[in-house]
Amino acid sequence: MSFLDAPRVVTSRFEHEDSHTLSRFVSTGGYDGLRRALTMTPEEVAAQVDASGIIGRGGAGFPTGRKWSMLRPAPVRYLVINGDESEPATFKDHALVTRDPNQLVEGALIAAYAVQATQVFLYVRGEFALGLERVQAALNDAYRQGAVGRDIFGSGFSVDAIVHPGAGAYICGDETALLESLEGKRGFPRVKPPYYPAVTGLYREPTIVNNVETVSSLPWIINHGGAAFAALGAPTSTGTRVFALAGDVMRPGNYEIELSKPTFRDLIFAPELGGGLRPGRSLKAIVPGGTSAFWIGPDRLDLHLDQKAVADAGTMLGSGSVVVMDDTQCMVRAAWRISRFYRRESCGQCTPCREGSGWVENILRRIEAGSGHEDDLGVLLDICDNISPEVSWPSKWPPQQTTICPLGPSIPPAVVSSIGMFRDEYMVHIKDGGCPFD
């Protein structure tokens, strides 16, 4: 048995060089899902998605069917596809937009029909230049095919879609910042309440925000039925998911595998997946779910790739990224680099995030450069506590926050995990006045 035997819900065309072309798309069942959806009522489509049990693939892990059901009825409502993927070490949406843009467009239109959106915005990260070109081409093709625009496939349903490029700001991945950005403003996440864009979203109208992978799954779900999707994985995590495996493994890459059944060990070591570490190396730590997640150590390798199991272990599956660090890596440096990311990407609204991220980065840089003090670790942990109250090691999920959005509480995990797991390594830096790995 291979982990790759599970159905390819979103990556089925990846094996083809021309996976992004309309001809490949149409010859491999393209638009079947949309056509089928249009023969159903919008509620029937939504019911299939609800039955699939799919939870959002953007990182927050919210059940898609439930999100759709929260949409406030109003004459104007929008669908926004979140293709801003910027969570460090996450690269599955990048692949999906460049390698199967037509599937994304089809999925978005299925969602648009199900929620009866008035306009669809495909927000694609600005740096994905090739992806932007391909999604635009796919959308142009879709217009020519009659799959979007007026009276789609003669169904009487009409909706327009446009591609909107981002411009380089991680925070715009947060759905409320993304909406602000789409409104032509700086990407400041919105303060809650209101809590849900489904009630108050783009231009204050009800809006559904869905991740690229989430909507890319819809054609398969409609073609095979929600139950078929739900039959994969486990009730706590249904279907398949694309894991973006990176770092110190032999075969980094995107792997679509069934959820819940395999473990981190499988993902990293199975020959058809990560293929294990480089010869002679040993595993030091894993960053699951993006750099906003708490790290896990080799002792947790047998944890299943299941949303609930991972949360129970004090961290998250998040964006589906898994970074492997082996024994040649300096953990202070890794924690510093992650904190530097949050410093650069904090939007600047909330005092704890704006000021705390820089403060943490400064201290970590100083320690890595050999000018650390023994007090520094205590100060670091206390700063983290002021950003994310009661943050601790061993970690708890979900974290608390003093900030508007979850970027603030994304700062502590690397700091707290690295200190919690590798305090000795910090002490060596501080005592020896330098990095032992240099």
Added chain:
Amino acid sequence: MAGAPLTDTRDYQRPEAAPDADAVTINVDGRPVQARKGELLIAAAERAGTYIPRFCYHPRMKPVGMCRMCLVEVKGPRGFALQPACFVPVEEGQEVLTQSDKVRKAQDGVLEFLLVNHPLDCPVCDKGGECPLQDQTISFGPGESRFLEEKRHFEKPIAISELVYLDRERCIQCSRCTRFADELAGDPLIDFIGRGDQLEVNTYPDAPFASYFSGNTVQICPVGALTASPYRFRARPWDLEQVESTCTTCAVGCVVSVQSSANRITRYLGIDSDPVNQSWMCDRGRFDFEAVNSEDRLSQPLIRRDGQLVPTTWGDALSRAAAGIEEVRKLHGPAAVAVLGGARLANEDAYAWAKLAKAVIGTDSVDAQMGDGLPAELVLALPQATIDEACGADAVILLGPDLKEELPVLHLRLRQAAVERKLPIIEITQTATGMTRHAAVSLIHRPGEAASVVRALTDPSGAASSDVAGVPGPSLAAARDVLAGVARVVVVLGRPSLAESAAAPARAAVALATAFPQARFLSALRRGNVRGALDMGLAPGVLPGRVGLNQGRDWFGRAWGQVPPERGLDASGILDASADGRVQALVLLGANPIEDFPDRRRAEQGLDGAGFIVAVDGFLTESSQKADVVLPAALYSERPGTTTNLEGRITRLGQKVVPPGVAWPDWMIAVELGVRLGSDLEMDTLAEIRDEIEALAVSHRGITEELLNTAAARDGIVAPLGRATSEPAPAAIDPMSDPGIGAVEHHGVKATAPEPGARRRLVTRPEGQPPALLSLPDAEGGSGSGDPAPPDAYSLRLVAGRKLYDGAVSVRHSPSLAGLAAPAGIRVNPYDLDRLGLHSGDRVRISAPRGSFVLPAAADPGVPRGSAWMPFSQPDGGASRLIDSAESVTDVRLETVQGEG
């Protein structure tokens, strides 16, 4: 009751008594607290005495929940969680902890984070001593600093406008200033630049924060990042004394705190008076205290000796003044004496002067309006509206000047209503104004023809689809649609242009009052206390208390002993009569007709023709220089009293400094002159004057000294009683603006309490039926038959308006403001400019029958074809040199000036 507010226009409530309808009970730290549904937690807690620390929250702006200082624990479905009290609305049964360990830790954390990059330059910071960051660091913050890292660096203070400096290192990114500029002022000229810890507030390069409201950002900045150039380094907060007062720069009458140090005014701060200025001020009002402090102030009486004005004593000056007036009265009768001006005066001054003129001297030729107003009978007769009523109306018809230039805070209030509650504003105007962007429809018409526009607008047949007075038919139709079926209409009425006679807007006003019998009118007459002066009878044909001369004759005859036999002259008539000798003695009561009267030549001829001139003034102006006797007057902030704003709202004037030299309040001058004219006005104190006003002025019945001293009168009292439209709310100041100012209430009352031991004589009301208030049928709609003929093809019809910063005395004598007055110029529609073969920037000769002069021309699509706009009064001249006030409109011709520019 007629006095109930029409609608509540406020989006976010500030602390005040919660009405029952939406009452909810929440639990704060174990204590039940009454609140209003939807109200913000921070406001509800504050009213109940629990002050939750904050930086970004401002009670008059939408919350942004950014600074995170106000985090408290709120119980939700998953137990207590930290939430920003400034953003979370209260809900029935909500449980809140504001003092828990977790809350304290979070708040301490935020403070410490703010200090990571905040310079420790408190000793040299203007905000030092009244800085919430400083205060809270001392009271809440962690004791020792744990920062070893370097702070963020920015270039030290940069001037972001002529008036405001920005120190970005001190900025705590609360966005109060940027939100104010965008949401309230409508001038989004400052914004956040950058991201994360590089976020800074700034302007666009070379595009300064040139907003008439920029000073408000200084007031609301919680730290010393924004400072005002007129205040920088002038005083330390702990040296300041303060008193509550009212700004009299224009007729909005913003409630303010006047602060002084060592008998010099150092600063004004806007007080949050809910029905009036809601804590805001315009920059002219905020900074023209410099004129009060000016070295150029008159500090002693002057008399003319050998053609020169020389200093003398009060006794001498008063005797000379009385003798001159008495001589004219004897030789030519009381009607040969006239009084011009009085809109600068306090209510008590105005009453004393009205009594002196009408009862002692016996003349009715008294006019507080300088030809730039509307007939007093009309203004007083129209059913009045408050600002709240205008903001809460179904529609507003704006027939007046550019409010942004002349009554800035009224502009602010109406603009906010237009933006936030979509108040439809129909503008009947002669050029585009500051409100045009926000108006539902702008009916831009030819000067002199407003009445025709109103007739077309209110024509019940509503059929006419053709152009009227230059207004396109479709615009009229759109405006009619807006007005169709609306119940509550408020007309904001003033003088749209000084190049047309007052008859035009007066006719239009009467037409509006007829077409909308339910409509109320809000005065847009600009001068500080013009409303109070008219109420007190400083106008021809009226007596104190909004009664006509004839209706009030018996009543005041019995009370005063005498009332002029017939209606006197208005300002224009006085100047004409003075020019041809019918008026021989002229009293200028803070009046500068040469600069302020619409027709400069008429003013000059009038003053030149007067045999004897007494000027009561704060400065020696173009006009008071011509006087035979000059009496120095105390100004705003130098004397207590009351003033009346454009709503008819009576508020306090506070005294904070003593006047220069021996200057006196105007009422005292009237009393002393009366004595020398052989008559005791029987008013020795302000309290006595107010008692007499209450007893005799029908519109002011019941507005007693005692009532004005109550807490309920903090927002003033709208006369007549019973028309008050706002719930009395404590006039508060945002504690971030001045944490020491919790004491304003105390100051307000103390400053105006009757002098201890002062004996008050009892005023007895005369026997008989008091006169009725003026009503519309008494008022004439102005003379003149109808529209002027359209201009000929070679001429443009002139529109003359004021700019906020103009040639006025208070601007000229305020160094920070004087430079802001733009040079005069003429603005013309690009089409006309082209037609006349002119280019934007050309210097052109502007000619009218009155005269001609040369100014630069600019293309302006906001000016309709066939018209031209000019400022009325700028330091380098203005339209008053072209206007003949005897004509209904002013036509000008433009030609290129050869060889120049």
Added chain:
Amino acid sequence: MPRLAGPNLERAKETIGLYPQARSALVPLCHLAQEQDGWLTPEAIEHIAELLGLTPVEVLGTASFYDMLHTEPVGRNLVGICTNIACLLAGAYELMEHAEESLGVSAGGTTSDGQFTLEELECAAYCDKAPCVLVNYRFFGPVDNAGFDQIVDDVRAGRLAEDIPPHGTLSRVRREGGLQVPADEIATQRAAADTAKRRRAEEKKKLEESRSADAAATAPQPGGQPGPASGGAE
């Protein structure tokens, strides 16, 4: 011609027309200006402000939030090296050091010939090819020192011109045509759809009621919850 001119002005107006509110076109117009001039010139900022009814500082304030929008001139090519976690682990800083030496500028700098601006990037989502290099947002990876020099040489020599347009051009594929369905038409359709939905829901409820009257006792599933797989059976 730093204002948007000619076909670019047309494109700007078409772009604005795609959005329910004009301001939404701010970032796309900034990209367009960069496509025209390589960076966001003051004139372009002022022109965009004009087109969107904003003040220039509002455009600058928003644009300066985004890393890809440059309010200072940059080189003809933007060379970015990702140094975030996956690339860091794969030696990105060592590559960065090499790049700085080889181009003769430090991160953030522009070569004296104006050809290259070197940037240190956050995660570019190419982590399985770490360390990765982006030239005008076209991706290369994994890149070693020699590979980096090769890319730079190729770009200089114009050998990659087909794959890599000059800095500023994001998508060479343009949208064909504007929106097809007017917004109010759609809104009317959606209102109608809502009515139909309500009717269907009522019918369904009636049907279920009659059915549950027939059927005996099945435990009702709470609505709206993602039921277990069996709950979704058709």
